[in-house]
Amino acid sequence: MMETAISYPTEGGMGKTGTWRIFRPVVDNSKCINCRICWVYCPDAAIKMLMDMPENEGKDIKGIEIDYDYCKGCGICANECPVKAIKMEREEK
Amino acid sequence: MASIKNFPKEEYVLKGHAACPGCPITIALRTALKALGNDVTLIVPASCSAVVQSLVPKTSFNVPVLNIAFAASASAASGVAAALKRLGKKTIPVVWAGDGGSYDIGIQALSGALERREDFIYVCYNNQMYSNTGIQRSGATPYGAWTTTTWTGKKEMQKELAEIVMAHHIPYVATASIAYLDDLYEKMKKAKEMEGPRYIEIFSPCPPGWRFDMSKTVEIARLAVQTGSWVLYEAINGKIEFTSYSKMLLKGRERKPIEDWLRMQGRFRHLTEEDIKRIKEAIDEKWKYYMQIYNKD
Amino acid sequence: MKVIDTGNHIAALAAKMARPEVIAAYPITPQTTVVERLAQYVERGELDAEFIRVESEHSAMAACIGASATGVRTFTATASHGLLLMHEMIHWAALARLPIVMINVNRAIGPGWNIWSDMNDSMAQRDTGWIQFYVSSNQEIFDTVIQAYRIAEHEDVMLPVMVSYDGFILSHTSMAVDVPEQEKVDSFLHEFNSMWKLDSSHPITHGNIIMPDDYMEVRYSMKKAMDNAMKIIEEVDEEYGKKFGRSYGLVEEYKTEDADYVIVATSAIASEARVAIDVLREKGKKAGLARLRVHRPMPFSRFNYDKMIVIDRAVSLGLGNGGIIYNELKSRGDVYGFVAGLGGKDVNYKDIVKMYEMAEKGKEGWYGVEVD
Numbered sequence: 001m002m003e004t005a006i007s008y009p010t011e012g013g014m015g016k017t018g019t020w021r022i023f024r025p026v027v028d029n030s031k032c033i034n035c036r037i038c039w040v041y042c043p044d045a046a047i048k049m050l051m052d053m054p055e056n057e058g059k060d061i062k063g064i065e066i067d068y069d070y071c072k073g074c075g076i077c078a079n080e081c082p083v084k085a086i087k088m089e090r091e092e093k
Numbered sequence: 094m095a096s097i098k099n100f101p102k103e104e105y106v107l108k109g110h111a112a113c114p115g116c117p118i119t120i121a122l123r124t125a126l127k128a129l130g131n132d133v134t135l136i137v138p139a140s141c142s143a144v145v146q147s148l149v150p151k152t153s154f155n156v157p158v159l160n161i162a163f164a165a166s167a168s169a170a171s172g173v174a175a176a177l178k179r180l181g182k183k184t185i186p187v188v189w190a191g192d193g194g195s196y197d198i199g200i201q202a203l204s205g206a207l208e209r210r211e212d213f214i215y216v217c218y219n220n221q222m223y224s225n226t227g228i229q230r231s232g233a234t235p236y237g238a239w240t241t242t243t244w245t246g247k248k249e250m251q252k253e254l255a256e257i258v259m260a261h262h263i264p265y266v267a268t269a270s271i272a273y274l275d276d277l278y279e280k281m282k283k284a285k286e287m288e289g290p291r292y293i294e295i296f297s298p299c300p301p302g303w304r305f306d307m308s309k310t311v312e313i314a315r316l317a318v319q320t321g322s323w324v325l326y327e328a329i330n331g332k333i334e335f336t337s338y339s340k341m342l343l344k345g346r347e348r349k350p351i352e353d354w355l356r357m358q359g360r361f362r363h364l365t366e367e368d369i370k371r372i373k374e375a376i377d378e379k380w381k382y383y384m385q386i387y388n389k390d
Numbered sequence: 391m392k393v394i395d396t397g398n399h400i401a402a403l404a405a406k407m408a409r410p411e412v413i414a415a416y417p418i419t420p421q422t423t424v425v426e427r428l429a430q431y432v433e434r435g436e437l438d439a440e441f442i443r444v445e446s447e448h449s450a451m452a453a454c455i456g457a458s459a460t461g462v463r464t465f466t467a468t469a470s471h472g473l474l475l476m477h478e479m480i481h482w483a484a485l486a487r488l489p490i491v492m493i494n495v496n497r498a499i500g501p502g503w504n505i506w507s508d509m510n511d512s513m514a515q516r517d518t519g520w521i522q523f524y525v526s527s528n529q530e531i532f533d534t535v536i537q538a539y540r541i542a543e544h545e546d547v548m549l550p551v552m553v554s555y556d557g558f559i560l561s562h563t564s565m566a567v568d569v570p571e572q573e574k575v576d577s578f579l580h581e582f583n584s585m586w587k588l589d590s591s592h593p594i595t596h597g598n599i600i601m602p603d604d605y606m607e608v609r610y611s612m613k614k615a616m617d618n619a620m621k622i623i624e625e626v627d628e629e630y631g632k633k634f635g636r637s638y639g640l641v642e643e644y645k646t647e648d649a650d651y652v653i654v655a656t657s658a659i660a661s662e663a664r665v666a667i668d669v670l671r672e673k674g675k676k677a678g679l680a681r682l683r684v685h686r687p688m689p690f691s692r693f694n695y696d697k698m699i700v701i702d703r704a705v706s707l708g709l710g711n712g713g714i715i716y717n718e719l720k721s722r723g724d725v726y727g728f729v730a731g732l733g734g735k736d737v738n739y740k741d742i743v744k745m746y747e748m749a750e751k752g753k754e755g756w757y758g759v760e761v762d
Contacts, residue, residue, distance in 0.1 A: 001614075002150070002607040003548075004487045006586055007595040009155040012109035013147025020114060040097045040274050041311050043112060043119040045104045052102050070108035074115035074300075075308030088308070111599075132590045136456065143597075149604050152595035157588040159459055160597030161452060162478050168449030172414060172456025172464070173588070175440035179411040179462050184590050186456075202452065205445030 012070070017044065021073030023088040029063030031085035038064060038077035038086060046071040095279045101127045110153030112145040115307025117271045117297035117314065119145060121218050122154075122189065124274045125295075128281030129214075131156050133185045134173050138166040138199060140191040141225040142218075157184075164198045166190045167206035170213045178212070185285065186213040192233035193223040195294075196254050207261035207290045214284050214291045217254065220299040228302045235322075236375070237368045239304075239360040246363060250375060258292045259328055265291040267327035267336075271298075272315035276337040280327055296323045304359020313357055321348040321376050324383070333387055342380070343388050351376055393569045397560035400528045400567050401467065401493045401553075402427035404535035406437045407575045408491070411462035411582075414442040414453035418472040419505045420557035421495040425467060447472035451479035451490075458488040459596065461587040463539065466490070469557060470497035470511045477515065483550045484519030484612065486596065487585045489542035490550040491535065492520075496657065496703075497557040498733040506734020507556035507658065509704035513685075513714050519612050521551040521619050522686040524656040528565040530683075531555055533636055536575055540626045543583045546618040556658040557734075570634055578633055620687045640689040642681040645671065649678025651726075651749060652695040654719060656682045659701050659730070659737050666742035677746055688718060697724045699749045701742070701757075703731045711755060730757040 029050070039047045046067040050056050053065075066077075078086040105126035112119045118141055126133070134157045137143055143160050147153045161169040166188045173186040190199060195217035203215060222240050223229040230240040230247050233254070237246045259266050264287050269277040277295060284291040298314050300307040317323040318338050325339040335343045342348055351373055355361040364372075393403070402424045405413070413432070415425045431437035440457075444450045447468050454464040468476060473494050483490050498508035512522060521541060523534050531553065538551040555561065586596065600608070623640060631637030642660075645667055646652050655663045660681035670677035680693065702713030709717050716727030726749035731737040735758060745757055755761040 001611050002604050003585060003611040004485065004608055005149045005160075005597045005600045005604070007146070007149050007152035007598050009107060009593055009595075010109075010147070010151040010153070011107045013107065013151040013153040014109055014111045017109050036097045036100075040100065040124065041120055041271075043114070043116045043123075043310075044110070045106055045108050045119075045123060067108060072114035074310070075306075076115055076120075076311055079308040080311055131593070134460070134588045134590065144599055146595055146598040149598055149600040152598055154595055155593055157590055157593045158595035158598070159456060159588055160595070161455065162482055164448060165452035165455075165479060165482075168414075168444060168446075168452035169456035171442050171444070171449070172412060172453030172458075173460050174456075175412045175414075175442055175453070176457035176460030176462040179440060180460070182590075201445060202449050205449055208445075209443065 016069045017072050018069045021071060021091055023073045023075060024068070024091050025066055025071065025073065025075065025077050025086050026089050027064055027066060027086045031083050032063045033083055034062050035082060037080050037082060041076050041080055043074060043076065044070055044072055047077060095275045095282065097275055100124070100278060103127065105131055105155045107153045107155055110145050111147050113301060115300045115310045117220065117299065117310050118142055118218055120271045121277065121295045121297055124277050125216060125281050126156065128278045129185065129187065129285050132183060133187045134159060136161055136166050136170045136173060136186060136188045138190050138194040139163040139225070140194055142189055142191070144225060163194055164202060166194060166199055167202040167215060171206050171209065171211045174212045188213065188215045190217055191224070192217060192219040192221060193231045196232035196252065204261065207258060207263050210289050212288055214293065217294045218297045219294055220297045220302060221251070222302050224299045224302045236372060237361060237364050239363065246368065255292065255294050259331065262331060263290040263292065264288070264330055265327070267293045268325055269293055270296040270314050270318055270323060270325060272311050272318060273325060273337045276325055305357055309357060313354070316349065316354045316357070319349045320351045320354045321380055322351060322354060335387060343383060348380070391569045392566055394564050394566050396423065396562050396564050397528045397531050397555055398423040398495070398562065399427050400532050401535060402431070403569065404532040405465045406431050407572055408536055408539050408579060409463065410439055410465040412440045412442065412454070412457035413465045414444050414450045415466045416444050416447045416450050416468070416472060418469050420497055420561045421467050421469040421472070421493065424493055447476040448479055451476045451483060454490045455479060455483050455486060455488055458490050458584065459486065459588050461582070461584060463582045464490050467493035469495040470499055473511045473515065474499065480515055480518045480520060485608065487548040488550060489548055489584060491538045491542055492550065492552050494552050494554040495557045495561045496554050504733045505557065507559055507703065508732050508734060509554070509657070512552060512554045513704035515552065516686055519549060519616070520686065521549055523551065523553045523684055524682065525553060525555050526657055526661045526681060528560060529567045529636065530638060531560065532567050532569065533630065533634065536578065537626050537630050539579055541619065541622055543580065544622045545583065547615050547622050548585045549612065549615050549619060559658040574633065578630065616687045620689060623684055638683055640684045641692040642683055644679040646678035646680060646695065648676055649695065650676040651697045651699050651746060652678040652680050653699045653701065653742065653746065654680050654682060654715060655701040656685070656715070659703060662737060662739045663701070663742050665739035666746065669739060669743050670746055675746070682715060690722065693719055693722045695723055699726045699728065699746060701728045701730050701745065705729055705732070726754040728754060728757045
């Protein structure tokens with residue numbers, strides 16, 4: 001029995017919001033300069049820097065990983081990328 | 094100066110929330126919480142941010158959140174602050190409200206809390222309209238903007254809430270933008286270290302509300318600053334200093350034409366030459382004043 | 391210790407002795423002296439609490455909500471338009487299951503401006519999910535405020551409590567009150583207890599978007615809590631009686647055993663009715679009184695009288711004669727309803743004797759306007 005409107009922090013509160021996507025950001029990590037612009041502007045916290053991943057600690061690595069489970073495909077990352085490393089491609093249904 | 098390269102990696106806005114694609118609110122909140130950390134209590138009035146959290150019993154905000162009625166955020170925060178003081182906790186009450194909840198229905202509670210010098214941070218993310226109810230005009234809607242309650246464009250200029258807040262003589266007032274996140278981060282950090290009422294207003298363009306493509310949220314926010322339409326500054330104990338790009342404008346860098354900014358947004362599509370002239374004049378007038386008052390070393 | 395003081399000062403004293411950590415209040419006639427006295431207690435260091443001098447009643451309740459949700463005991467007081475301005479937050483406090491205790495000094499609603507007793511302010515809050523007490527003496531104000539915290543914070547209840555009494559008739563009238571030792575009150579009240587709280591080491595969100603199925607469950611759990619409250623109110627009252635020598639019950643009966651007609655009234659009118667009963671008895675009439683002390687939860691099952699005369703100081707226009715308690719009790723027997731005393735219109739025992747005699751002849755209605 002729910003006694004009052006209490007909620008607990010959960011990833012995927014609205015489910016896999018990646019299903020909302022019409023366009024998909026595709027990254028070419030060879031162009032990436034690790035500027036973090038896409039990471040900081042992503043409204044969905046769906047971009048991870050490879051260099052931040054524990055398994056890459058100490059490595060000289062460039063690039064990002066996009067979480068397609070949750071990326072809503074807004075395209076801010078592609079719009080803001082200073083080296084045009086991210087392209088928006090129509091989702092195949 | 095903070096750099097996005099040094100932002101903490103912790104995320105307190107969890108993936109899979111309910112915000113529209115390209116929403117500025119979660120851009121702002123991610124950075125704000127990176128600066129403030131998680132020893133906060135968010136107080137959220139009726140707004141898009143109430144929806145963004147997702148549905149009971151799940152929440153996408155990994156900090157304590159008290160949702161509260163539209164007019165009540167600053168007063169609820171006063172109660173949270175008083176209780177935290179009683180409990181001897183360092184947790185910071187942070188109101189996270191839209192412009193409707195701040196400029197209009199919540200302004201009485203806000204003014205009261207500021208005058209009482211409550212120990213809290215009030216953040217107004219300003220998207221210049223009631224977005225959650227479906228794009229109605231607010232006291233923050235600019236002249237000429239189409240909304241669903243101003244079909245032929247708003248006939249009045251917006252008011253300046255940050256200036257009203259400053260008349261309360263509080264320790265910290267700042268304006269920020271979701272395009273200049275290093276600046277926002279820095280301001281949040283400063284606010285965090287202070288006591289008493291602190292107010293930060295974040296310019297937040299809304300893709301469905303302003304009628305622009307969702308990939309342009311940041312670009313439009315940036316252009317608002319570059320055209321001088323939105324101004325970045327902070328006031329520590331009432332002393333105003335321009336920051337980031339606005340500081341460069343104050344030092345003489347040329348403002349980009351406002352038409353570039355207006356043209357990107359469907360809400361201004363119907364503007365006449367006369368309207369644009371009026372908007373231009375208002376910005377020129379504003380900057381003339383800034384130059385006289387603040388451009389002194 | 392015997393204290394002679396006004397209802398408002400007694401309310402403030404009781405609140406102080408319950409040791410709230412946060413008080414948020416806004417002044418309004420005739421509640422003002424509650425707030426003044428509490429501010430004095432805090433400034434003199436006699437009460438260790440935060441006093442938030444809010445800029446409206448809406449903010450007073452919002453601040454209590456914020457404080458209660460953070461995990462401390464709270465108190466506020468208001469009246470009339472203040473209570474109405476608060477209405478949105480009154481619902482909010484109950485739905486959030488926060489055990490806030492509030493005094494409401496009953497006063498009429500404008501226009502025109504009228505500061506005298508009338509219960510429409512609090513009766514208009516009867517559907518909010520607050521437990522509602524209507525008390526009849528300064529002693530009962532004290533005792534009920536203390537009891538209110540035990541009831542509100544009981545784990546089977548967790549609903550806010552409103553204690554109402556007549557403006558001026560009680561609020562500004564001095565009566566002798568027996569005030570217990572602080573230690574005795576401390577031992578009666580437990581540590582503040584809440585259903586949930588905001589704590590950054592265990593983050594939760596309260597009150598985000600809720601879908602219909604869950605919303606209906608929340609409402610049902612409030613219903614169950616209100617049902618539980620009926621029993622808890624009596625238990626707390628009984629325990630209070632054992633400790634302090636006074637208890638009141640949900641309905642206080644006077645000479646009802648053999649009564650032909652039982653007068654049902656609340657607050658100050660009920661005090662007058664008690665005098666009227668004695669007068670009627672002297673006249674050889676078998677009159678009784680059932681003073682309704684708790685209006686939410688409504689103790690329907692206690693009303694097992696053949697004939698009742700209900701006197702209401704509040705109206706729901708368009709619902710029969712308008713009397714609110716009258717309409718609620720109508721189904722429980724042969725009931726005659728009088729609306730009386732609105733806007734502070736005087737109702738003394740002689741008026742009540744008259745109403746009784748009218749009811750005997752099958753008459754009812756708005757006393758002093760429609761029938762007299």
